[in-house]
Every structure is written in C-alpha cells, then in structure tokens.
Amino acid sequence: MHKKLFFLSLFFIALFKAQTTTVTNVISQAVYYDGYAAPVSTPVPAGLIRLSNTRYARKLTDAELNSFKAKIAMRVTIGALCDNYDRLGSVFLAMVPKNQPTYTVDDTNVKRIEVGRYITPFMNKNRSPLEVPYTYDLSNLYSVFHDNGLRTNYDMYMELDVFGVPYAAQTQVAGCTGRIDVFSGTLTFFSTNTAATVSDYNSLVPLLSYSKLNNYNSTDVTGETVRLLTFNLPNAITDAHFFVISTPHGANSGGEEYVRRQNYTYIDDVQVLTYTPGGISCEPYRVYNTQGNGIYGSVPKSFADWTSWNNWCPGNSVPIRGFTLPNITAGNHTLKHTIPTAVFNQQQGDVFLSVYMQGKSNAVLNVKDVKTIDVTIYPNPTSDLVNIKSKIDVASISLFSIDGKKLSENYRENKIDLSAYPTGVYFLNIVLKDGTTFKHKIVRK
Template identity: 85%
Template sequence: MYKKLFFLSLFLAGLFPSQTTALNLISDAVYYDGYASPVSDPVPSGLIRLANTRYARKLTDTELNSFKAKIAMRVTIGALCDNYDRLGSVYLAMVPKNQPTYALSDTNVKRIEVGRYITPFMNKNRSPVEVPYTYDLSNLYNVFHDATLRSAYDLYMELDVFGVPYAAQTQVSGCTGRIDVFSGTLTFFSTDAGAAPTGYNTMVPMLNYSKLNNYNSTDVTGETVRIVTFNLPNPITDARFFVISTPHGANAGGEEYIRRQNYTYIDDVQVLTYTPGGISCEPYRVYNTQGNGIYGATPKTFAEWTSWNNWCPGNAVPIRGFTLPAMTAGNHTLKHTIPTAVFNQQQGEVYLSVYMQSKSNTALDVKDIKTVDVNIYPNPTSDFVNIRSKAEVASIALFSIEGRKLIETYRENRIDLSGYTAGVYFLNIVLKDGTSFKHKIIKK
C-alpha cells in the first residue's frame, strides 16, 4: 500500500511522467542476523547472497540499455525481527566479464557505494511496516551505457542492510527464536523528460565504506587524517567527487550525538566543508513504530533536532560532493579530516565513501591508489606535535601563516613549536612512501 502511494505521488509530482521506465532488481529479499553463520535458506531467483546482510543482482544488457537520462533509485526496507536503527547501503559492483559468480572478498571486483540509509526503529506488528528511500543517480547514466566498461565488466547492484534480532526476539511479538531481520527491495525509475545525458564517462572508487577513527593508531587524543593518493595518467576535465559519510558511536559523548565539521582537500586545497545533520527528524517519526530514545514520546522542535542529531533513523544519507574544472596528469592527494572528533572512550567511527567521475577522451585508468591514516597530536599544542602513521615520516616542515619556512626535521615523528609565539602554523608532512600533505596547527 505505501509503495503504491509513493509511486503515485512521484507521478503526480511530475518527477516521473508516463514515459518512465521502471526496473525492479530485488523484491522483498529477506536479510538475516549479521553476526550469525551464513544461512542456508533458498536464495531468491536471479540473486546472489553474498552474506546474510547483502544480495547482488546482475544487470542484463537489455536492462542497462533501458536506462534513460534521469535516474531515480528507490530502496524499500520492510520490518521483520530487528527493531533498532541500522545501517544499509547500495553498491555498484563491477565484476570481471562472464565470471558466473563472486564473493565479497573477491579482489578483482571493483565496488562503489552509491547510496546509504538508516533504518528506523520498526515493530513489524505496527503500521507502516516498511520505509522508502529515494536517490537521484542520474550521474550513472553514462556508466550504465558505457560500451568499453561493459566489455570488461558485468555490472551488478548490491543491496545491503545489517541487522541483529536479539532485542526483537524479546520485545516484538512473533520474533522469538527468529533471525530474519529485514526485507529489502531495490527499484530504478528513469525518464528522458526534462533531462539530458551527462558527459561523465568514467568512474573510479577512492574509498569504500572506510572506517575512520583515532583510537586504532594512538592512545593519545589526536586528529586522524585520512589520506588517499592516486595517479592520473592523463589530464581530465569536470572531475566530480561524491562523498558519503556518517558518524557512529552510541556511547555517552559518542560521535552520533555531536555535530562536527568535516573538511575535504584535494592537493591541499579545501574543496568541501560540511557538518552532518542540520535537519528535523520529525518527517520520519511515522516510520519509527518501536518506542526509542531518539524520537521519544512527543515531537521536538527544529532547534532541538539540529542541536545534536547527525542523521535520522528512517532517512537516506545525503550524497555530498564537489567538482574540479580540470585535473592534471600525475600524482594527487585527497585528504579528509574531522578535527574536533574525539571518539570518546575509544568507541565509534566515521564510515566514509568517496568516488570520482570525470570526462575523458580515454579510459580513466587511475593508478596507484593508496590509503593511509595519519594521527597528528596534540593540536592545539604548547610544544611538540607528534605524527604517527603506518608509513614512516620522511620529513616535517613548519611554515608560518605567511608561508615562510621556519624549521624542518628529517626521519623524526615530531616537531618542536615551543620556541614560537602563539598562533596558526602549517606543517608540510612527507611520508617515506611519497605521500605529502599540509596540515594546520595551532600553537597555544
């Protein structure tokens, strides 16, 4: 009933007129306890069960050819025996051509997260029993139609939702002893009305559901910087980056409940700044049919929601991004940092995904993609700044805010600022693997 009403509303809103193509890839697939051994229940026809938490479906040539310029993706999650808020994602998987099946661990498969969502607190015995999520994925048009890509890879869509049934087994009638947690449906809609195909003919994964925290590297509170280095064999134009991130940690003072600014840099130039959250969760209250401490018993004001929430149970996670008019051939560095993140009690993390599209006259063969985390602490500092990384430090140079080099150390993982006045400085950090980046430091 809710699906039908939603689809009707799309048509009435003029988003998808009568010439819309609908493509249902996954229908009411049942997901199971993410911590349990792989289930042996029958797999729905045409699907691959990659794990209790994920199904994959291959796109046929006919289906790929049917995509039009404006593309919407619809995820529908149904309530079974998990009544908590959980994470789910949709991935585009590029599998070597004519490989009959694959596993999550297959290193020959290239995977890109194209959508993320948070399930509501749902009781399967109360209506509504499903929640919809919608995404604009028009940027995938050229990917789906790319003949060169399709000659090398089969394209699959993966629908993932992690769940566990333990609370529901005692709190939800009819869930005793059950390990089925959610159902999932994945559908695409596309139309040419009011849209034209984009020229983005290449796609490259940079980070895929990568965990960012600061407690795996150091027991001293410090700032974690996620660095991705990559090489472009050829120059590109209109390099478009897509960023998906969510902070997690439900402990006291956890990252879920404190809104913090995120910064993304390309080659030491700040290109994206955002703070998760900033919206009211009231529109999603209707889907939260299980009592919980997030929504409570009464509505909250906009100010109350935006004072602390990073995301809403029952809502799709925003896809953020930025575009660079041109990028030269050669080495480049992407840096993502959340300077004020604490990860209190050494708990929680930020899940970060980044991929890039561009326009290129040749196939975009990005090479040497490497990822490293660098911990920089303390910041602010009264004296020493320490650098910790799996890649050893080659050099650290300290610059004034005017750009004048003040001091440089070699083969040491710290630098002394005690002799300088209070203010803002910049470190130029070079690792032995060749990674180089700048970072702002405050001297107390």
C-alpha cells in the same frame, strides 16, 4: 502526510504516469538475516547472489542497462521483520570482471562504489507502516550504465545491503522469538528522458568504499587523525565531480552519533568541501519509527532541538555530498579527509566514508594504485611539540608561518618543536617515506 513525504510521493506518481518512464526492478523483498550469525542456508531468491547475511547482488542485463534513460531515480524499500533498532544500509554498484560467473564481497578484482546510504527506523513488524522508502537522484549513473568501455570489461551488479541483529526483537516484538530474519529489502530504478540532461562523463574513479575512520584502531594515541588517500591518474580529467557519503556512528555516552562536528575534505592540500552532518528535523520520519525509542521519544521535538545534536535520522536516507574540479592533471594526487574535533569517546564509534569521482577523459576506469593511510597529528593545539604517528615512517616535516615563510625542517623524525615561535596558526608540510605529501594546520597556544 508530512509535506516533504507528500512531494516525494507526487514525484513517484508522476514518474509512473509518464509514458516514457522505465521501471527496473532489481531486488524484490529479499530477506536479510542476523549480521553476526553464521551464513544462512535458506534458498536464495532467483537471479540473486547472497554475498552475506546482510547483502544481496544482482547483475543488470544488457537490456536493462540499455533501457536506462537520462533522469534516474532509485528507490530502496526496507520492510520490518525481527530487528526493531536503527541500522545502517547501503547500495553499491559493483563492477565484476566480464563473464566472471560469481564473486565474493571481498573479491579484489571487483571495483565498487557506494551510490546510496540509509538509516533504518525503529520498526515493530506488528505496527503500521510496515516498510520505509528511501529515494535518490542517481542521474549521474546514466553515463556509467551506457559506457561501452566499462561494459566491455565489466559486468555491472547492484548490491543492496542492510545490517541487522534480532536479539532485542526476539524478546520485545511479538512473533520474533527464535527468529533471525531482520529486514526485507527491495531495490527499484525509475528513469525518464522528460526534462532530463544527459550526463556525458566517460571516466569513473572508485576511491573509497565504506571505509572506516577513527582515531584508535589506526593508532594507539588519542589525537587528531586524518584519512589520506593517494591515487594515480594515468590521464588528465576535466569536469571532475566527486561524490561523498559519510556518517558518524557511536551510540555510547558522548558518542559521535550525538555530537555534530565539521568535516573537511582536501585535494592536493586545497580545501574543496566543508560540511557538518545533520542539521534537519527528524519529525518527517517519526511515522516510520513504530517501536518506542530514545531518539524520537513520545512527543514531537522542535527544529532547534533536532538540529542541536542529531547527525542523521532513523528512517531517512543519507545526503550525497560533492564538489567539482575543472581539471585534474595526470599523476599522483592526495585526498585528505579530517574531522578535527572528533573524540571517539571511550575508544568507540566510527565514521564510514565513501568517495568516487566521475569526469571526462580518454580512459574508462582512470585510476590505479589507490592507497589509504591514517596519520595522527597531536596535540593540536600545542604549546611546544607536535608528534606525527603513521604506519609509514616520516621522511621530513617542515614548519611554515601563515604567510608562507619556511621556519624550520626536520628529517627522519616524527616530531617538531614550536616552542620558539609566538602563539598563532602554522602549517606543517609532512612528507612520508612512500612519497605521500600533505599539509596540516597547527595552532600554537
């Protein structure tokens, strides 16, 4: 067994042996079906809601919520059925209005945060191992599960999602002819107070949940697209911790899956997070990829080979990134996420982005008026004009030098001319008609 997997196994053995460990089985071997097919009518496992062919939910009872201890580990186990390709799956915490008997996946009254994401391996159900485990440290959810204000207003459901389609397996995997069951899924929590620090967040701010970002659906111009999210905080928040999950997808030639690109996140024009997905070896997860495929190939690859191109590994969980801000004032704020070099070749592929925040405040769900906008700023670099395209009209564009000197300003126009200025780096201050304001770096070539 690979060293990393060995230590993960030891981690769970230690949890099982610990007398103070609580085990909460939420979903057990639920069967998932073709994500493109009509909703199936097979019986739903007891206690679960089937939100779609690809997602089940179960409400956590008061006894279960009370039983969670300060150190929380979550394990997702995906079993091989009749999908032999790598697919995307997630775990969500859904906060449903109190005593609402059921809900749908698009119920606007439900507050949802993505707490974990994973990539399935290429699995053949006739070859061992027949399942793959994914583990997460979700100790930050202790304060959510035990928050009396949240529990007074909401019932808490855990959702386990895995998208799959059976078409290749129907012809490539023995025993899958005509079948549309694609995976099985199990969701389990382990919690202990041993060597734990109790989190004391009392404010939860859902921002983006599995939001799709590209530069072709939001605009008809190929160029640099940024995701803007504006939100209003009725109360100030201290010790604000942001949780970020993102993965690039696009398996076409030159697709976003195969090109590692730097991501940037800003809060109110201050850069707070920079990362490039991938950067690890996928060899520890080769054992779960029992179906031959073009990602792993037939022989092991070097660390340098894996890290030269891969953004994620089939069979691995997706890292949960984050950043902390000491204070965020009450009022309007803007989160900007941008991937400046993303191409989305042949107008294919997406980046799926989730963000939520926890902090300390005197409000429970301390957020309102969350709104997303995609704005394209192109070309960048430019020799003269920079164009701004958005579904919300531009109110003004101001051009600043790198030392902060204001050089020009346009009103009610969606472009600005840099041809009169020397080559170098400049900043645009863009104000949209709905009041959204943000800065963006431009290179004059």
